[in-house]
Amino acid sequence: MSIARTLMTAAFVASISSPALAAFPDPGMWAIGDEADGKPGRGIQLDRQGGKTLIFTYFGYREDGSATFMQASGQLIGGKTFVGELVEFKNGRALGGPARSGEIAKVVGPIAVTFSSTTTGTITLPGELPQKFGRFQFESNLEGLQNRRFAAATAGPFAYLNAAEVMLDLQGKMLRMELSWGQPQNTCTHTGDLVPAGKGFRSQGVVSCSYENSPTRYRIEDLQVDEYGMLSARLYRGSEETIVTQPQLINITGVCQSKGAVFVGISICRPAELGRDSVDLME
Structure with missing residues (x-):
């Protein structure tokens, strides 16, 4: 390997070395324990608008079988924990009814949540033991x-x-991702599982790089390609030990390149290539 290439590679790797950041929870519908069985049940609607403030809306049932909702709000602490009080309401406006303001019926009890990732965690509801808690995924992209x-x-x-340039491909339930950069070109090939996680995916496995003699470990969080063909992901790299304790972090963003014929240059992916209709994306 030439001295210039060695220095360029070292600079790239150094630029991605940093401690892992807090994983803010993904807004949306979350399932409790193993209760997401396709039947009407209970769950949590979690809202976060880019900051640390969280609003939890619990929907479930009373002892008599009637439906109810409760809410708790507050600040995310340390990037992973939340503690609040679930409050039940009454006398609000009914469907088709006149305007009227709801009021607090009662404070049901404390709710405590610890997030282990953007889409997983543990929740403790009033009168219940801690149980698994995860972002509900109803659509695969x-x-x-x-x-x-x-x-x-x-x-x-x-x-x-x-x-850089990123190449993604699926082989069954496995992900293959190539990340290339620099002149002369360096390439790292990531091969591992692919697990649905909220509106995106996560992956972990082995990465082999053209400038390294032996493979290392990787973990990808929040891998997604949105309806406009924009790629985003957080990539962590490290040894068997440091991948958990102090991994290297690289944030990736990109735009999908179309496979179709073009007259000049390379165009972005067309909606049909991403399984969508162009009418859906009209503004």
Whole structure:
């Protein structure tokens, strides 16, 4: 390996070294324990609008079988914990009824949540033991990951971007991701599982790089390609020990490159290539 290439590779790797960031919970519907069985049940609607404030709306049933909802709100502590009081309400406006303001019926009890990732955690409800708690996924968006190439940029702890190229492909339930950058080109190939996680996916496995003699471990969180073909993900790398305690972090963003014929240059992916209708994306 040339001296210039060695220095370039070292600079790239150094730029992605940083401690893991707090994983803020993904807004949306969350399932409690193993209760997501496809039948009418209970759950949590969690809202977060880019900050630390969380609003939990619990929907479930009373002892007599009638439906109810309760709410708790407060601040996320340390990037992973929440403690609040579940409050039940009454006398609000009914469907088709006149306007009237609801009022507190009673404070039901404390709710405590510990998040282990953006889409998983543990929840303790009033009168119940701690149990698993996870983002409910009702739609799979695999089209954006199937044999797709992206013009991308990577960023570590410093305020600059590195131009890169990302190639994603699925092999059964396994993910293969190639990340390439630099001149001459360096390539890291990531191969591992693919697990649905909220509006995206997570993956973990082995990464082999052209500038390293032996493979290391990786973990990807919040991997997604949105309806406009924009890629985003957080990639963590490290040894068997440091992948958990102090992994290297690289943030990835990119735009999908179309496979269709174009007259000049490479165009972005068309809606049909991502399993969507162009009418759906009209503004």
